[in-house]
Amino acid sequence: MKESCPRFSKLLERYFDQEVTDEERSLVENHLQGCPSCQEGLKAMEGLRYLMKAPVDEADPKENFYWVWQKIERAIQQEDKLTWKESIKRWIDLTPILRKRVWVPAAAAIVILLLIITPYFYKKTPSSSEPSVVEYVESQTHNVMVYESEKGDVTVIWLLEGPAKEGGSQS
């Protein structure tokens, strides 16, 4: 490789790597027009780049990175083997909501809900063992007949149409 001008040597390298300013670029390009030595130097750099890049470009499509995938799979398998405590800890660490302790009011809300719902589960179970009872019956306008079966399964209150006795009827 022919030596480029000592003054432009560094600048030429930066020009080749496209690291120069616009001003430096025009300076180098002007110089290159009149300097065969630097032209040779630039060609040599391009040749070198080709020599280095070509084998990599050639190898890249053929490579399936088998070892990389193997490594990833191994890491996933190790992750699967975490104990449940570790899993929960990791999940909590990863969940920003839980990290912010939002679960405290959430747990309180669940407790409130349970307190509200619980009485409905412990509500009296309907039973037909107790009879229905007429505690009181009264009419100012009608005579009233009350019938209750002995078992208490039938209760009838009957308003007898027609004028009631003065003072109404009460039982």
Next chain:
Amino acid sequence: MLAVILVLWGASMASAEVRTRIRIIEASNQGALVDPVLSDVHGQLGSLFNFTSYRLLKEVTLSLAGTRPVDIPVHQGRSVEITLLGEYGNLVELRIRVKRDGAPILNTHVRLSPQRTILIGGPRHGEGTIIFAISTRF
């Protein structure tokens, strides 16, 4: 927070509702029709009364809570007012008022066990008689 919990819990305990079903039936001797929806009380009605026809005019299901009276209008100026007075074990105490033109013609307190029906009848309706079948569930 504790206060809120206690208030809500207290409210839930206090707001026990009693579901009450009121069926307004027209009983008459015009024809021999028994409304299929009355099949559960037909046996009871048949064993007590001599009517040949029972027709459901109206059915209302209420959720009674507290002691607020609920008025159910029945036609020809009649209405039934039902008030939950309290719960005693497996019984609920109800005040039932049958009213005509706003004035009570019957005032009664009954203790009803669940799934049981009380029948209140007598008011005339056309060619027949009105029967109120009232039952509770809670």
